[in-house]
Structures are given as structure tokens and as C-alpha cells.
């Protein structure tokens with residue numbers, strides 16, 4: 296049940312356990328709670344089914360308890376990393392869910408573009424901040440981004456994750472890394488053939504993704520940017536654009 300005291304969480308899908316496919320937790324078994332709704336609309340978003348309001352009828356308003364019971368069922372009651380993704384999960388009331396899970400030994404990671412901060416960021420175990428580069432056609436509000444870091448109070452493990460499609464994105468990534476030297480940096484080549492919403496297993500130009508990965512590795516090594524880690528999207532290598540894996 297949701298009410299004023301216990302607001303509901305807008306959920307697009309809950310699935311797993313599978314592996315985390317990106318960034319600092321890559322390869323780690325994870326249950327995903329993907330929330331519905333986003334304050335951005337990136338040109339290459341690969342999760343439009345959780346962003347585009349045309350798909351809001353597929354989203355479900357769930358109480359923190361109901362979300363938690365689904366996570367417990369998927370994980371067989373055995374503590375696992377829970378990834379809060381979206382959409383932008385930061386626009387949902389997730390503090391109570393995190394408290395509940397922590398009480399039972401689960402850990403929580405959240406990834407957000409850094410446009411909305413919440414006090415409960417400090418309760419997370421891992422906070423991945425992924426500001427969106429120029430190719431997304433979004434504009435970064437660095438004051439809002441700084442507010443996310445302040446809310447986290449250095450309590451969770453934190454990282455910067457940057458998607459890079461082209462030279463402008465690469466320059467943006469370098470600027471962002473210079474702005475936050477305290478954060479480890481993960482670079483990821485973009486998927487230029489993201490799935491259309493509703494297409495459960497859409498075509499992907501894997502050769503193109505791999506070419507961009509090689510290009511990015513060459514750029515980083517030629518630049519002697521030795522602090523950056525370059526990673527593919529592991530789930531894309533394994534399953535292409537398939538959903539729910």
C-alpha cells in the first residue's frame with residue numbers, strides 16, 4: 296500500500312539476478328530495480344521503455360514493501376547487490392527500500408545523471424554519477440551535480456561513468472574528470488543502435504560498437520590518460536539489445 300507517509304515507487308521492471316554489465320560493479324551478480332520516468336531525454340537512450348511516457352501504462356506504482364518482496368523472491372532471500380536504475384531513479388522515493396534491504400544484509404547501487412539529489416544518497420553503498428555528454432543533446436547542470444555529491448557526503452563508494460560517442464564527448468569526459476579528480480573514471484563506448492521501446496531483442500551493430508571501443512582505447516592510451524578505465528557494456532556483448540538480462 297502507498298500513502299503520504301509511504302510514497303510509492305514508480306517501477307518499470309524488476310529482474311535478475313543477472314550480472315551488472317557496466318562500470319564499477321561490472322560482472323557482479325545483481326538484481327535490477329528499474330524505475331519509470333526520467334527528467335532527461337537523451338538522443339541515444341537505451342532504456343526508453345522506462346523513460347518515454349507513452350510506456351507509462353507498463354509502469355507500476357509499488358510500495359517499498361512490494362518492491363522488496365519481489366527482490367527477495369528473485370534473490371531467493373540471499374543478500375545480493377541491488378542496482379537502482381531507470382529512467383532516473385533519483386526522482387523516486389527509494390530511502391525506505393534501501394533501509395529495509397540493509398536490515399537484511401543487501402547492498403544498493405544507484406546510477407543517475409546527477410540532475411536531482413536526495414538525502415538518502417548517503418545511505419547507498421555505491422553511487423555512480425553519469426553526466427551526459429554533448430551527443431545526448433542534454434545540458435549538464437553542474438550545480439545540481441555538485442548537490443548530488445554533497446548529499447552523498449562521501450559515504451557511498453562513488454564513480455564517474457561517461458558514455459563516449461565522439462571527440463566532443465571525449466573532451467567533455469576529460470573536463471568532467473578534471474572537475475572531480477577524487478572520483479574514479481569509467482569510460483564506455485556508446486551503443487549507436489539502441490533498442491526502440493517495445494522491441495525486446497532489437498538489432499545491434501556490434502561491429503560498430505567494437506570499433507568505437509577500439510577507438511576509445513586508442514584515444515585514452517595515446518593521450519596517456521592513465522587514470523581512466525575503458526569498459527564495454529558486458530550485457531551488450533553477451534546479449535545485444537535484449538531486455539531484462
Ligand code: SF4
Nearest residue numbers: 333335336337340382
Ligand atoms: S538519463 Fe539515462 S534513462 Fe534518462 S534519458 Fe538519458 S540515458 Fe535515458
